[in-house]
Amino acid sequence: MRKWFIFxxxxxxxxxxxxxxxxxxEICNDGIDNDGDGHVDCADPGCYGQAGGPTGQLxxxxxxxxxxxxDNDADGDTDCDxxxxxxxxxxxxxCDDGADNDGDGDVDCDDADCDEDPACTGGEICDNGIDxxxxxxxxxxxxxxxxxxxxxPxxxCDDGIDNDGDTLADCADPDCLxxxxxxxxxxxxxxxCDDGxDNDADGDTDCADDDCAGAxxxxxPxxxCDxxxxxxxxxxxxxxxxxxxxxxxxxxGTCQTVxxxxxxxxDNDGDGxxxxxxxxCTAECLTAGALVITEIMKDPNVxxxxxxxxxxxxxxxxxxxxxxxxxxxxxxxxxxxxHVIASSVSVPAGGRAVLGLSADPGLNGGVTVHYVYTxxxxxxxxxxxxxxxxxxxxxxxxxSFPVATFPGFAGWAMQLDAGNLTAVANDSAANWCASxxxxxxxxxxxxxxxxxxxxxxxxxxxxxDNDGDGxxDCADFACANAxxxxxxxxxxxxxxxxxxxxxxxxVGTPNYQHxxxxxxxxxxxxxxxxxxxxxxxxPTRYCFRVHFGVSTPLAADARAIFVSDDSLWTGHTGILxxxxxxxxxxxxxxxxxxxxxxxxxxxxxYDNTWPFATAGAAxxxxxxAAQTAAANNLLADxxxxxxxxxxxxxxxxxxxxxxxxxHLAETVCNDNTDNDGDGxIxxxxPNCVGQTGSxxxxxxxxxxxCDDGxDNDxDGxxxxxxPNCxxxxGPGGANCPSGSMTLFFSEYIEGSGxxxxxxxxxxxxxxxxxxxxxxCQVKLYVNGSPTTTGANTATLTGTIAPGDVFVLCRADAxxxxxxxxxxxxxxxxxxxxxxxxxxxxxxxxxxxxxxxGFDPGTEWANGGVSTLNxxxxxxxxxxxxxxxxxxxxxxxxxxxxxxxxxFTGLGSHTVSCK
Numbered sequence: 040m041r042k043w044f045i046f047x048x049x050x051x052x053x054x055x056x057x058x059x060x061x062x063x064x065e066i067c068n069d070g071i072d073n074d075g076d077g078h079v080d081c082a083d084p085g086c087y088g089q090a091g092g093p094t095g096q097l098x099x100x101x102x103x104x105x106x107x108x109x110d111n112d113a114d115g116d117t118d119c120d121x122x123x124x125x126x127x128x129x130x131x132x133x134c135d136d137g138a139d140n141d142g143d144g145d146v147d148c149d150d151a152d153c154d155e156d157p158a159c160t161g162g163e164i165c166d167n168g169i170d171x172x173x174x175x176x177x178x179x180x181x182x183x184x185x186x187x188x189x190x191x192p193x194x195x196c197d198d199g200i201d202n203d204g205d206t207l208a209d210c211a212d213p214d215c216l217x218x219x220x221x222x223x224x225x226x227x228x229x230x231x232c233d234d235g236x237d238n239d240a241d242g243d244t245d246c247a248d249d250d251c252a253g254a255x256x257x258x259x260p261x262x263x264c265d266x267x268x269x270x271x272x273x274x275x276x277x278x279x280x281x282x283x284x285x286x287x288x289x290x291x292g293t294c295q296t297v298x299x300x301x302x303x304x305x306d307n308d309g310d311g312x313x314x315x316x317x318x319x320c321t322a323e324c325l326t327a328g329a330l331v332i333t334e335i336m337k338d339p340n341v342x343x344x345x346x347x348x349x350x351x352x353x354x355x356x357x358x359x360x361x362x363x364x365x366x367x368x369x370x371x372x373x374x375x376x377x378h379v380i381a382s383s384v385s386v387p388a389g390g391r392a393v394l395g396l397s398a399d400p401g402l403n404g405g406v407t408v409h410y411v412y413t414x415x416x417x418x419x420x421x422x423x424x425x426x427x428x429x430x431x432x433x434x435x436x437x438x439s440f441p442v443a444t445f446p447g448f449a450g451w452a453m454q455l456d457a458g459n460l461t462a463v464a465n466d467s468a469a470n471w472c473a474s475x476x477x478x479x480x481x482x483x484x485x486x487x488x489x490x491x492x493x494x495x496x497x498x499x500x501x502x503x504d505n506d507g508d509g510x511x512d513c514a515d516f517a518c519a520n521a522x523x524x525x526x527x528x529x530x531x532x533x534x535x536x537x538x539x540x541x542x543x544x545x546v547g548t549p550n551y552q553h554x555x556x557x558x559x560x561x562x563x564x565x566x567x568x569x570x571x572x573x574x575x576x577x578p579t580r581y582c583f584r585v586h587f588g589v590s591t592p593l594a595a596d597a598r599a600i601f602v603s604d605d606s607l608w609t610g611h612t613g614i615l616x617x618x619x620x621x622x623x624x625x626x627x628x629x630x631x632x633x634x635x636x637x638x639x640x641x642x643x644x645y646d647n648t649w650p651f652a653t654a655g656a657a658x659x660x661x662x663x664a665a666q667t668a669a670a671n672n673l674l675a676d677x678x679x680x681x682x683x684x685x686x687x688x689x690x691x692x693x694x695x696x697x698x699x700x701x702h703l704a705e706t707v708c709n710d711n712t713d714n715d716g717d718g719x720i721x722x723x724x725p726n727c728v729g730q731t732g733s734x735x736x737x738x739x740x741x742x743x744x745c746d747d748g749x750d751n752d753x754d755g756x757x758x759x760x761x762p763n764c765x766x767x768x769g770p771g772g773a774n775c776p777s778g779s780m781t782l783f784f785s786e787y788i789e790g791s792g793x794x795x796x797x798x799x800x801x802x803x804x805x806x807x808x809x810x811x812x813x814x815c816q817v818k819l820y821v822n823g824s825p826t827t828t829g830a831n832t833a834t835l836t837g838t839i840a841p842g843d844v845f846v847l848c849r850a851d852a853x854x855x856x857x858x859x860x861x862x863x864x865x866x867x868x869x870x871x872x873x874x875x876x877x878x879x880x881x882x883x884x885x886x887x888x889x890x891x892g893f894d895p896g897t898e899w900a901n902g903g904v905s906t907l908n909x910x911x912x913x914x915x916x917x918x919x920x921x922x923x924x925x926x927x928x929x930x931x932x933x934x935x936x937x938x939x940x941x942f943t944g945l946g947s948h949t950v951s952c953k
Contacts, residue, residue: 064549067091067098071402075343082113088830088866095793095851097866099830103821165190197221211240232257264288278309299323299364302431322364322380323429328462329356330427332438333391333455333490334474337417339404340450340481340621346402348417349395350425351486352436353460354386361385362392362410364430369415370423378412379430393486405479406486419447420580436462442579444468449581450621452484456493457507475508475516481583481619499523516586519570520635527565527592530635533668534562535571537631537643538598538660538698539680542624545654545836546688551623552604556631557659557694558593558641561666565592568614573601575622576630576644583621600694613695626651641668650679654811654836657692661701676701681718689837689861709733723753741806745769754806754841756950762803762918782808782815782878783886783920785844785948787911788856789872790940796868797848797856800878801948802839803918810835810845813880817847819867820875823894827877833864844948859946872898872907877924886920890928904931910941915949 065074067086072079081091081098091098096109102116105124110117119128134153163171165184170177179190192203196215201208209215210225218225223236230238232251237244246257260271264283269276277283278294288294292305299307301320306313315324330352339347354360362384368377386392395408396415417423426437446453451473459470472493474483485491491508499518504511513524520529528534535558544553560566568591574582585601591614593599599614603622608615624631630644645651650658657680660666664676678701680692693699703715708727713720721727722738732738736749742756745764750757758764764775786799798817802808819831839845848860849868870876873896875889889899889906898907911934921933930936937944 064551066548068093072343072345075345077345080113081111088832088864090850090865095849095865097830097869099828099866101828103828103831196225209240210238264294265291276309278307280309299430318361321361323431325360325365325429325433325435327433327435329354329360330362330386330435331355331455331460331462332425332427332436332465333460334452334484334486335417335425335438335440336452336482336484336486337423337440337447338419338449340619341479342402342404344416344419346397346399347395347404347406347482349393349403349406349408349486351391351393352386352427353391354388355460355462357388359385359387359390362427365435366428366430367394367412367415367425368428369417369425376415378414380410380412382410384410391487404482409487419449436465438465440468440471445471446473447580448473450482450583452482452486454484454490454493457490458492460490475506475510475584481621513590514588516570516584519586519590520567525567525569525590525592527567527590528562530566530568530571530633530638530640532638532640534560534566534640535568535593535633536561536641536660536666536668536671537633538666538671539657539692539694540624540631540643540645540659541657541690541692541694542629542645543626543651543654543656544688544690546690551620553607553688553690554622554624555600555602555657555694556624557598557600558633559598559666560593560595561668563595565594567591568593568599568616570635571640572634573618573622574630574632574634575624576628576632578632578634581622582634583618585616585618587616598695611695615695641671643671645674649674649677652811653679655688655690656680657690657694659693659698659701662698663700663702687858708738709735721753722751743767745775746772752806752841754804756842781885781919781922782839782880783913783917784876784878784888785913786945787876787888787906787934788942788945789870789906789908790853790856790910790942791908793869794849794851795853795856795940796870797846797852797860797942797945798868798876799945799948800839800845800847801913801950802841802843802845803950804841806841808839810837810839810880814882815878815880817864817867818877818879819870820877820889820891821870822873823892825892831866833862833867835862837861842950844946846946853942855942856945859942872905875924875928878920884922884924886922887924888921888928888930890926891924899928899930901929902931904934904936906930908939910937910939910944911935912937912944913948918950 065083065085067080067089068091070080076083080086086098087100089098092109096107097104097111099111102112102121102123104111105118105128108118112123114121118124163181163183165178168178172183174181178184184190194203194212194214196209196218197220199209199221203214205212210220215225216227223231223234223238226238228239229248229250232245232254233256235245241248245251251257262271262280262282264277264286265288267277267289273280278288281296283294284296286294290305292303292307293300295307297308298317298319301314301323304314308319310317314320332350333353334351336347336349338344362380363382365380366377367380368375384392392409393406394410394412395403395406396411397403398408398411400406420442422441424437424439427435440453445468453471454474455465456470456472464470474485475491476483476485478484478486489507492506494506495517496506496515498505499512499521500523502512510516512518518524537556538559539557541553541555544550547553568585569587569589571585572582573585593614601616601618602608603619605615605617628646630642632642633640658677659680660671661676661678664670681699682693683689683691684694699717700715705715705724705726707714708721708730709732711720711733717724722732725740727738728740730738734749736747736751737744739751742752742761742763744751745758745767746769748758754761758769767775769775782800782802784798785801788797790796815835817833817835818827820827821831833847837845845861846859847862847864847868848856849865850863873894875887875891877884877891878886898905911930914933914935917933
């Protein structure tokens, strides 16, 4: 790949991202549309298979969990109300046959359907004409039915007596609504206002009842709106009287409760003020430039666009302005997006108001929003505009911001220069710049506060905030390399180079939190890191300023790391800088770039030919290659990291430390030393095949000399104990036992509660097994179902070393399970004793626990070995799985059982029987 440099030098370093190619990740149980795609939590396809409910309930594309009181597919219907559950909920429970007839998991009297069945209650059913409990009394004659609805007295609504004993008589009793009372119709509120009857039994009859205030027969005199005078005697004459709203008043004008006709020369609301003299007409009578748009946040980093977008207006007039009635407008693909400001928003003279998509600081990134609008969304990567106009069409202010000229960086608000706060000046891109003041950890702007100057600080020792951005002298980003602020050299092209990149950690929620990259100082002296700008592949969208706040020199030949989330690096002792969600590295094609001002210091661009598909491993630049910015672009000089730096998440790399030599080959194969630094020693290194190992054996890629007492391929298995020797001559001349080998389940944990479940997979081969390359999946078949869903399928990534295991667990499992866990998947690890589990690689079934398509009731069990509430470990000598998922399953044949919540053996497995 060759480096490239795409942006205008007329714009300050100004760098960014493309939200169409990289979006924020959805968190599936917080009620927020985190990735801004219009879908929240379980309604977002990205959440299928993840925990979406408050206690870990599962998000699904179609509802198959029909008894968890949770709307798994977010379609508005829960459990048996959802048509997806028709098969599980369609049956009718027979309450005394010992079977789960309706398939809801509850049997006989444990099923809510049987609450009133005599087989479960032992009592009388009160409306079937049968002596159900055989005590000689039928239905309401039986004392069991004393509280039954059909056995209670009924209210007679016109006799003045509380017949049903609920302390409410006749029309006062809700049972009588709509029935005839003693003198009229019983009503909840008095609507019959001329029948001489207290219909709602509240003590007031007809016009004496407040319910009748609007009845025609209860009205007094009526206001005559076009004749001067107070005809109805309410103290309000003509247009002052609300009764006259939208009627013609004296003189021919239209009466209005609030004056909105501001150019008809008529006092519409009768308050003595006409048109623009009336404060009701402030918004409509505004002139161009009375309000100025001074700041725009079109693409926040920390929160989704549909909650975090906002813009700011400033009142440049001599008096207060109420924004109510003004129209906000922007550009949409089919025309304008508009919103009428519907409530009072008073902006004092010289004051500012922030208008945004959310008033909740927890959702909008911490902004105080004075008015929430709807129906308007700013474009991130195409030209757009925002404006304010009166209802009559007068434009008060408008700002068009084409992407070619305006600063459009994600997370950086576009800010009008503090010295050019006019509606004329804000038409010029030259008067706008990216804000340099943070309002949260990863977004910049000054919503509701004064703007700074676009010109940056140059006087770095005068104790004055010359540019008004809140930072003085050396604390100002622009002063990072001033002689009074740093003794280290300012970065120049090639003085810092990118030497390691973690773009595909494969863990975390979201995944990018574990991303990072490393920078090396190639010079003979310290280089200043404070004041850099780091970007990904498009240096006009996603970038972040490296602002430590103080001088941070990187020593000669030293390394610093730049990380997404510094809370994951509490034990790191070197220089570290957190850039947060501002930069998210893709695995197919992306770049890491470093700038100082407008100078490109280094860039490493990569594409899908680089080995980023290997989850959990960083790629690093070879220590044997030329450590220059001109040389670190060649894929041939980059290789996967082999050293594990995070033993919990099994992440590989050397962050902050020297890289390995990607080209060094093992040449000495009998010294128990990893000569080429690839993590493989002597015979375990493919470079040693055919040479003599440290024990005098011949190194082999796979064990084929099976009678020499040596582990020739260093897989931990010797001679016939190595599956590679099956059928080959072993010690004493007899052939080693033959038999096919596959990956297989080596441990099954059905622990207490819903969370303490785990599955362990063993690799019996003498070589590592790549789960992703072999398209390996674990599938869960629930309650005897012959099919499974995508949500109940875990697609595995990672590699299982020879003779090693791979553990699947839930994210909310106990610590003893999580310590051994390699892969988290809640849905698959939601099995019970009657659920079948299948291991598939390359479309071929390798192992099955249980019987697919058959529900055993609660468990498969024999001889004390059960799939319910036990830990099962595969017996020794087993080298392949049960590949027939349709045959009957007896766990006692191949499994040893242990007590529930036995976790001690999880994370390792022994095949040989000694």
